[in-house]
Amino acid sequence: MITIDFPDIRFDMIWNYKELFIRGIWVTLGLTLIGYVSGVILGLLLGMGKLSKKKWIYYPCKYYVDFFRGTPLLVQILLIHLALIPTVFGESLGYFVSGALALSLNCGAYNAEIIRAGIQSIEKGQMEAGRSLGMPRGVAMRYVILPQAFRRMVPPLGNELIALLKDSSLVTVIAANDLLYAGKVVAGAYARFWEPYITVAILYLLLTYIFTKVITYVEKRFSNSYVPSQRRRIFSFGRSAAGG
Amino acid sequence: MIKIQGLYKSFGDLQVLKGIDYEINEKEVICVIGPSGSGKSTFLRCINLLEDITDGVVFIDGVKVNDPGTDINEIRKEVGMVFQQFNLFPHMTVLDNITISPRKIRKMDSKEANALARQLLDKVGLADKADAYPEQLSGGQMQRVAIARALAMQPKVMLFDEPTSALDPEMVKEVLDVMKQLVYEGMTMVVVTHEMGFAREMGDRVLFMDEGILIEDGTPEDVFDMPKSDRTKAFLSKVL
Numbered sequence: 001m002i003t004i005d006f007p008d009i010r011f012d013m014i015w016n017y018k019e020l021f022i023r024g025i026w027v028t029l030g031l032t033l034i035g036y037v038s039g040v041i042l043g044l045l046l047g048m049g050k051l052s053k054k055k056w057i058y059y060p061c062k063y064y065v066d067f068f069r070g071t072p073l074l075v076q077i078l079l080i081h082l083a084l085i086p087t088v089f090g091e092s093l094g095y096f097v098s099g100a101l102a103l104s105l106n107c108g109a110y111n112a113e114i115i116r117a118g119i120q121s122i123e124k125g126q127m128e129a130g131r132s133l134g135m136p137r138g139v140a141m142r143y144v145i146l147p148q149a150f151r152r153m154v155p156p157l158g159n160e161l162i163a164l165l166k167d168s169s170l171v172t173v174i175a176a177n178d179l180l181y182a183g184k185v186v187a188g189a190y191a192r193f194w195e196p197y198i199t200v201a202i203l204y205l206l207l208t209y210i211f212t213k214v215i216t217y218v219e220k221r222f223s224n225s226y227v228p229s230q231r232r233r234i235f236s237f238g239r240s241a242a243g244g
Numbered sequence: 245m246i247k248i249q250g251l252y253k254s255f256g257d258l259q260v261l262k263g264i265d266y267e268i269n270e271k272e273v274i275c276v277i278g279p280s281g282s283g284k285s286t287f288l289r290c291i292n293l294l295e296d297i298t299d300g301v302v303f304i305d306g307v308k309v310n311d312p313g314t315d316i317n318e319i320r321k322e323v324g325m326v327f328q329q330f331n332l333f334p335h336m337t338v339l340d341n342i343t344i345s346p347r348k349i350r351k352m353d354s355k356e357a358n359a360l361a362r363q364l365l366d367k368v369g370l371a372d373k374a375d376a377y378p379e380q381l382s383g384g385q386m387q388r389v390a391i392a393r394a395l396a397m398q399p400k401v402m403l404f405d406e407p408t409s410a411l412d413p414e415m416v417k418e419v420l421d422v423m424k425q426l427v428y429e430g431m432t433m434v435v436v437t438h439e440m441g442f443a444r445e446m447g448d449r450v451l452f453m454d455e456g457i458l459i460e461d462g463t464p465e466d467v468f469d470m471p472k473s474d475r476t477k478a479f480l481s482k483v484l
Contacts, residue, residue, distance in 0.1 A: 128294055129331035129390075133345035133397055134321035143344060147335050 010192070014199050017186050024182035025203060031096070031178065032165045035103025039164070040157070042104060043111025048141070050116045061112070068109030074170050077102040081174040099171035099178075107164050114160065118153035119145055151222050158215035162208050169204070179203055245270045245432060246291060246401065251300035253286055253456075260286045262456040263300070268401075268434065273427050275443035275464075276436045278453035279479055284436045285328075287453065288403050291434065292316075292323045304401070321349060324394030328406040330386040332378040332393070338365070339374040342393045350397065357396075364392040368422050384415030388422050395426075402426065404435040440483055444468055452476045 014021070049061030068076065081098035092098070122145050130140030169180040183200035187193050246268040253261040260283045268274055276284045289295040291302055293309055293316050302309040309319055333341050342361035346352040352360070365371050368388040378386055387407055394402060404423065408416045420442050426433065427446045437443055443450050443464060450467040452460040452475075460467050460476045468484070471477045 123329075123331075125327060125329050125331035126333065129325075129327065129333070130345075131317075132292060132294065132320055132323075132325035132327075133393070134317050134349045135345060136317050139348055143348065144333055148333075151335075 009195060011195055011199075013186060013190055013192070014195055017182065017189075020177070020182040020185060021179065021199065021203065024177060024179035025207070027096070027176060027178040028165070028168055028180075028207070031099050031103055031168045031171060031176070032161070034100045035107050035168065036161050036164055038100075038104040039107025039111050039160075042108030043115050046108055046112035047115030047119065050112060051119060065109045065112050068106050069113070073102065073106050073167055074173065076106055077170055077174060080105075095171060095174045095176035098174055099168070099176050102171070103164060103168055106167075107160065110160055110163075111157065114153055114156045115149075118149040118156075121152055122148050154215075154219050154222055158212075158219065161215065162211055165208055165211060166204060245272075245305060246434075247301075247303040248291070249301050249303075251287070251290060251302065252298045253283070253290055253295060254298045260456050261290070261298075264456075264458050266451070266458065266461075268432065270400075270432055271430045272448045273431075273433045273435065273446055274449050274451060275447035276434065276451045276453060277438070277440065277443055277467075277479075278459075282453045283456040284453045285405050288405050288434060288436050291403060292320050292325060294325075317349075321397055322400045324397060324399035324402045326387070326390050326394055326402065326404045326407045328409050330378075330383070330390045330410070332386055332390055334378050336377075337374065338370070338376050338378070338381070338389050341378070341389060342396045345393070346396050360396055361392070364395050365389075367395075367425070368392045369418070382415060383411045384418045387411065387415075387419045391419075391422055391426075401432045401434070404433065404437070406436050406438065408437070408439055438483070440468070440480075452479065454479070 046061045046065060049057050050065065052058050052061070077099065080102045081092070081095070085093055085098055085101075119141075126144050126148065127137075127140055130144040131137070135144070168178060171178055172180040172184065175181070180200055183196040186196035186199075190196075246266075248264055248266045251261050251264040251266075252259070264287060276287065278284045286295055290297050291304070291309070293302075297310040304319055304323065307314060307319065309316070332338075333344070336344065339358060339361050342364060343352075343354065343357035346357045346360060347354060362371065362374060365374055368391055370385060370388055370392070373381060373385065373389070378389070381389065391402075391407075407423070408419050411419065416439065420439065423433070423435070423442070424446055435442070435447075445464075447464050449461060450464050451458060452467060452471075452473070454475050459473050460471060467476065468480065471480060
């Protein structure tokens with residue numbers, strides 16, 4: 001017979017460690033945001049690289065993306081923290097540098113695919129129209145393709161942010177004092193598991209909830225400014241009909 | 245002004261253009277007709293190198309277009325193009341669609357570019373649409389904006405790739421009228437079209453293409469009334 005014996009829940013022990021949790025939140029947020037911002041920039045370069053017709057640009061980008069999407073993030077974190085950084089710099093630069101680097105490189109690979117797909121989803125005629133007006137490829141990309149593609153990229157890029165926030169908990173293996181690490185410390189100190197891990201879960205949930213709200217807001221903003229008729233049709237409908 | 249010699253184009257194993265020689269003089273209006281799949285759009289797109297040229301040469305104003313040393317962007321500034329599907333930039337207002345290239349490529353300041361755009365919009369009869377977005381316009385209006393956008397670069401030649409084929413019948417005329425106006429102003433034009441009326445009325449020369457070969461070339465009267473080739477006769481009997 002299974003007996004579920006809930007011990008009396010004691011959240012006061014969490015309260016005693018509240019500073020550790022608050023610090024954990026900041027570390028998690030910091031790692032996520034740094035990883036995400038550099039991941040978007042990296043993803044943009046890699047994504048465009050994967051669209052290049054030049055083989056010496058295309059293949060490095062492709063292999064990079066294949067590697068970082070094809071290996072576990074946990075392995076990447078360990079490789080970077082324990083092997084790459086000590087080899088290059090001769091010493092560890094701390095969990096934060098390793099963690100941020102691993103998350104950036106990983107996030108860049110995933111974003112590259114989103115950005116590549118977003119750019120490819122724009123009709124071929126748009127690039128042709130830009131080029132036929134004398135725009136070099138880069139100018140057409142900047143003013144014609146990317147503004148349209150970006151709007152389509154917002155939802156998947158938003159998902160990526162949420163995923164990264166949760167995946168950032170893996171840095172706990174290199175003793176980064178992120179949110180999960182705070183839970184582990186409390187669990188270790190009291191040999192109790194319900195309270196610390198439930199707290200950690202709730203705090204992650206809270207963070208992803210806030211991020212989701214922000215992403216929804218950004219999506220709305222962009223769809224408004226780029227599908228302007230939703231705002232404007234009422235005003236110009238009469239003229240439109242008369243003009244046609 | 246445009247000189248085409250031995251132009252070949254293949255897509256993989258498919259030969260689309262099989263050796264075209266042609267010369268277009270300044271202020272000439274060339275209408276290219278022919279069945280679909282005859283290579284007429286490809287022919288047009290080879291002129292401004294939207295398609296890579298497999299073999300042969302294209303000269304515009306004496307400059308070899310398909311030369312690795314030629315900056316194709318410089319050539320394209322002088323060669324306007326209008327597409328079947330309009331290809332307006334949906335995220336920009338009509339005004340921005342027209343001014344983007346003069347501003348970014350010709351380095352015109354916004355005030356000057358806006359004035360030019362408004363003047364062109366007036367010309368195509370859409371002065372009141374400057375602040376509209378493309379999707380608020382009808383097909384005919386979009387195509388007229390596309391023509392204004394191409395004209396804003398003040399090109400020497402205009403290429404039209406079936407400009408009325410995607411339009412509802414009642415909108416064809418408004419686009420053709422704008423094109424006629426350009427003809428009267430002396431613009432050099434190459435028009436791929438299914439509008440035989442336009443070709444007959446406005447073309448200085450009509451070019452009939454089939455299966456990647458230039459079959460017939462002459463004045464509209466020659467081609468429409470006294471076609472020499474049986475293929476031309478067969479085609480005309482279907483469309484006229």
